[in-house]
Amino acid sequence: MSTRSSTVDALLWERLAALHVQVENRLGTALQRRHGLGLSEYRALGLLAEASDGELRMQELATRLGLNQSSVTRLVGRLDAAEFAFRDLCPDDRRGVYAVIKEAGRARWAEARRTYEETLGAALDEAAEGAPETAALLAAMREAVR
Numbered sequence: 001m002s003t004r005s006s007t008v009d010a011l012l013w014e015r016l017a018a019l020h021v022q023v024e025n026r027l028g029t030a031l032q033r034r035h036g037l038g039l040s041e042y043r044a045l046g047l048l049a050e051a052s053d054g055e056l057r058m059q060e061l062a063t064r065l066g067l068n069q070s071s072v073t074r075l076v077g078r079l080d081a082a083e084f085a086f087r088d089l090c091p092d093d094r095r096g097v098y099a100v101i102k103e104a105g106r107a108r109w110a111e112a113r114r115t116y117e118e119t120l121g122a123a124l125d126e127a128a129e130g131a132p133e134t135a136a137l138l139a140a141m142r143e144a145v146r
Helices: 003-035 039-050 058-065 069-081 103-128 132-144
Strands: 055-057 085-089 097-101
Touching: 003 039, 003 103, 003 132, 039 055, 039 058, 039 069, 039 085, 039 097, 039 103, 055 058, 058 069, 058 097, 069 085, 069 097, 097 103, 103 132
Parallel strands: none
Antiparallel strands: 055 097, 085 097
């Protein structure tokens, strides 16, 4: 790989990382203020709501959230305390533990989803304003996922 492409890749990655931090902060603040949910809690509820039977093994939930086992255990504990989800043992394998969404969790996630989507769009649009490189990057990425 040439020095030039390595430098371009490093610059691209730095811009993506900065954009990620900026957007994640906006999302986290909006979800906490409007719905009392942290960003990981929102995402966990979304994964559970969209899972068949509304449940996922704790390890799968951890992997899909990008969290370690200890962090996802605490997260599900918070969801349990809020009565949005609960932990359940696998009937076939007593060592297997599932996180299971409750109806209140589905309802809270559905309420928060609109806030998440509106805040995400606004944060991305704001990041693109006055930054032609970011605007071009976002336009290309949006086109790529259509």
